[in-house]
Amino acid sequence: MSGIRTDLSGQVAIVTGSTSGIGAAMADALAENGAHIVLNGLGDAQEIETLRASLAEKHGVEVRYHGANMLKPDEISDLVTSTEEAFGRLDILMNNAGIQHVAPVDEFPEDKWDAILGINLTSVFHAAKAAVPIMKRQGKGRIVNLASAHGLVASPFKSAYVAAKHGVMGFTKSLALEVAEQGITCNAICPGYVKTPLVENQIGDTARARGISEEEVVRDVLLAAQPTKQFVTYEQLAGALLYLVSDAGANMNGSWISVDGGWTAK
Structure with a gap:
């Protein structure tokens, strides 16, 4: 799919928000390169099962689904711990789940603000908190956070999303420094539109x-x-992800790859 291949055979990856869109494409790319996958996200149960079965059959890997609600810390923790219980390891955590709402600040619904910060930022913390001990025991792990060009620059009417994605960038840097000597990396991908x-x-x-x-x-x-x-295409984002989780990206840490057509160069 991506045109870039790296051997992830036997590795295990969680991709949050992976029942559609970017997350589904990232799961596909990881599975194509040999990783077992745990999908997560919302949607019609039959459609999710069709996706799960399709990925498993197409790539010859094990694919499971966990319906953790990204607003509920205990369910996020269970997503991670149940993955280790099922597979005995966790090599890659891709924090992708996200939602959006567009409105002026003075008209921005408070419940939308809370949900955007919860899913786009706070869930990243909870998933990483659960994953890091597993990766420390293994002596290796890759955490990749889907940020955004809006993690680097701002646009009007997107105050919650911009705040959340800037937070993701700060969290990525901070966590990377904490785990840098333990074989774990934490980076972000910043897509444009x-x-x-x-x-x-x-x-x-x-x-x-x-x-x-x-x-x-x-x-x-x-x-x-x-x-x-x-x-930006799914394939272009998949290429960035595969670099970050490969041995070639082992010394990329606390940083980000902008895939934004030059947006943040301005």
């Missing part, structure tokens, strides 16, 4: 918030930020 279901929903919300058409949102708001004028 990817045409995911999340972004599709943002188009309509942004159009309403700015009082412009959806076509203008894509042309003048979303892709205006990316000098290439192209959406």
